[in-house]
Amino acid sequence: MDPLKTAILEKGAVLSGGVLKVDHFLNHQIDTDLMIHIGKEFAARYKECNITRVITIESSGIAPSLMAANELDVPLVFARKKKSLTMTNDVYTSSVYSFTKQETNTITISKSFLNAEDHVLIIDDFLANGKAALGLAHIVEQAGAKVAGFGIVIEKSFQEGRAKLEEAGYRVESLARIQSLQHEKVTFLEETVLQNS
Amino acid sequence: MDPLKTAILEKGAVLSGGVLKVDHFLNHQIDTDLMIHIGKEFAARYKECNITRVITIESSGIAPSLMAANELDVPLVFARKKKSLTMTNDVYTSSVYSFTKQETNTITISKSFLNAEDHVLIIDDFLANGKAALGLAHIVEQAGAKVAGFGIVIEKSFQEGRAKLEEAGYRVESLARIQSLQHEKVTFLEETVLQNS
Known part of the structure; x- marks a missing residue:
């Protein structure tokens, strides 16, 4: 099995309210070998897209x-959730x-680090409702740059994020697609569904 | 010249109030080759220390x-500045x-990811007054683990951070030591001083 899915099954925990806790390898403690695997996988999927910059x-x-x-x-380039002191107004x-x-963050990227010629791969750890992903795409498009697509580590396929991104015309590549977290159990979307989606 | 120092001189900017802006390669946009160089350098300096975990x-x-x-x-393992929703009280x-x-953050690491057998390398991008570094060391010691030392990317040697860490008995390895940011110019601590310090 794919090492990411294995890690989710063996080290992830499903909390109440549909929360998947992946603190053991992604969100708090980080498994570097797994990150290299994930990085290679995203790069392989977007290798023909002339990516010039990754943002997260x-x-x-x-x-x-x-x-x-x-x-x-x-x-x-990583967007900040809070404007840093050394950021200018540009x-x-x-x-x-x-x-x-339950809060609104103003996410920020300096104009120095995106330009109209960029082909941008947007990566995030989770895709759920799609708000953060759409915010990042909005920033890329303000620069006149092209969103080549999204690279998502874990997609909660039972939430509306992917549908919203696809409706907006974006390519979405998710490495683990979760169909359900019901009964405190992780169920992945079946591969056949994956290929046809 | 060392690629980190070259990046600081060529791409860094000195703002008023002794602020060094390194948004081009470290704090906002990230130069991956430089990060690999930095990672290798820290690993080389601590290779005999049986490091079992890196925290930041x-x-x-x-x-x-x-x-x-x-x-x-x-x-x-990265400490959070704000407790995340999926963190328990442990x-x-x-x-x-x-x-x-001008604010106090409660930095947090889950008890699952530090134990009394750990030999911990603590890494941070900047060392200035040493508050964050001492906070991380405090966390490691609560776990009964050993602080093998600190790996600092950029040390502001004109501030008291290094002295405080050394007084507390910690080893400090800084890849770039800045003697002064006066007159909007970066002056590195001379290598001879570095070797004797």
């Missing part, structure tokens, strides 16, 4: 996207509502 | 420490005051 959002997106950027040999921003934290 | 603090510490953890073939915490942000 702090903090849990940084590790998998760094390894993907390394494989693609392009820089990584920034692209987008408002992202977080359901889990 | 979100967000800017994640990229360099991931590459160091990969070289040392151990897991990385955590180690420490209060860290940030001068630049």
